[in-house]
Amino acid sequence: MIPSDNYQPKRPRAAAVLSLIGNTPVVPLVFEQEGITIYAKCEFLNASGSIKDRLAKTVLVDAEQRGLLRPDSIILECTSGNTGIALSMLGAAMGYRVAILMSQGASQERRLLIKQLGAELILFESEGRYQTGIDMSREMAAKDSRYFLPRQFENELNVEDHEHGTGQELIRQVPGPIDAFVTGFGTGGTLAGVGKAIKTRYPHARIMAMEPAEAALLAGECPCCHMIEGVADGFIPPLLRNAPLDGEVKVTSADAMAMTKRLHREFGLLVGTSSGANLCAAIQLARELGPERRVATLLCDRAERYFSTKLFEAIAV
Numbered sequence: 001m002i003p004s005d006n007y008q009p010k011r012p013r014a015a016a017v018l019s020l021i022g023n024t025p026v027v028p029l030v031f032e033q034e035g036i037t038i039y040a041k042c043e044f045l046n047a048s049g050s051i052k053d054r055l056a057k058t059v060l061v062d063a064e065q066r067g068l069l070r071p072d073s074i075i076l077e078c079t080s081g082n083t084g085i086a087l088s089m090l091g092a093a094m095g096y097r098v099a100i101l102m103s104q105g106a107s108q109e110r111r112l113l114i115k116q117l118g119a120e121l122i123l124f125e126s127e128g129r130y131q132t133g134i135d136m137s138r139e140m141a142a143k144d145s146r147y148f149l150p151r152q153f154e155n156e157l158n159v160e161d162h163e164h165g166t167g168q169e170l171i172r173q174v175p176g177p178i179d180a181f182v183t184g185f186g187t188g189g190t191l192a193g194v195g196k197a198i199k200t201r202y203p204h205a206r207i208m209a210m211e212p213a214e215a216a217l218l219a220g221e222c223p224c225c226h227m228i229e230g231v232a233d234g235f236i237p238p239l240l241r242n243a244p245l246d247g248e249v250k251v252t253s254a255d256a257m258a259m260t261k262r263l264h265r266e267f268g269l270l271v272g273t274s275s276g277a278n279l280c281a282a283i284q285l286a287r288e289l290g291p292e293r294r295v296a297t298l299l300c301d302r303a304e305r306y307f308s309t310k311l312f313e314a315i316a317v
């Protein structure tokens, strides 16, 4: 069940952080040189700094309401970072233990945040394969009934939440009909849910997936290395199967980095690499559709999560 805005958590102190998730602002980003305006939803302003706070809130509140979380429960999820940080934050506030499975390649800043929030971090060797961690979480849950699995890759609540939350907010906030929406995908929950909401309200709108050019799976290409963290984990996620997709827009890691730096230096928006990638894709679409059309996208997370990546490589302090 999608939580109502006035849900009273079992532990009253959790209400504070729960109230800081969702209802993020939409800002028009004016690219004067290009003569283009893109409507960007500021998901980096969620409490822990990313769009994944929404999924964490919805799944945990639903589980608490349905009595699936007990005082001795341990929330267990395999994630590349943002979901882990979001679950750890809510576990701390709601009073549940959290264990996060992450591949050994996960960045130091993500590991530190998870630990700082009091969660347990379990690192696994994966050579980039997500399935290793997902399988591990299933095996652990089969052996110990204290584990509660949010199952972000297959949980339909992930899609429903973005349809009724993020998507409806965007429809209310963009001034006039939305002609195109584009974003990347990890679990696919955001793209499927927001896409469904926009397509239902504006059937003419184009719903597009942003894909790293080096790993364009939906475009039928092989997964390989890209530097747009948080998206395209190497497989087409099941939640995208019924998504109303009209196509994909490819963005190179180099263009994504350059646009992210532009967002930092020309707009003062401290966002992560996938936000730059989403903007590149949105601008491509706006160019195709013409200046009168409204293109919307998402700024998914904060720049501070990328200190150890190429995004900050050339910065000397």
Ligand SMILES: Cc1ncc(COP(=O)(O)O)c(C=O)c1O
Binding pocket: 050, 051, 052, 082, 183, 184, 185, 186, 187, 188, 189, 190, 191, 229, 230, 231, 272, 274, 275, 300, 301
């Ligand atoms: C950093 C980041 N996290 C999460 C997401 C979306 O995740 P999901 O597909 O799991 O909803 C995106 C999408 O662009 C992203 O850039």
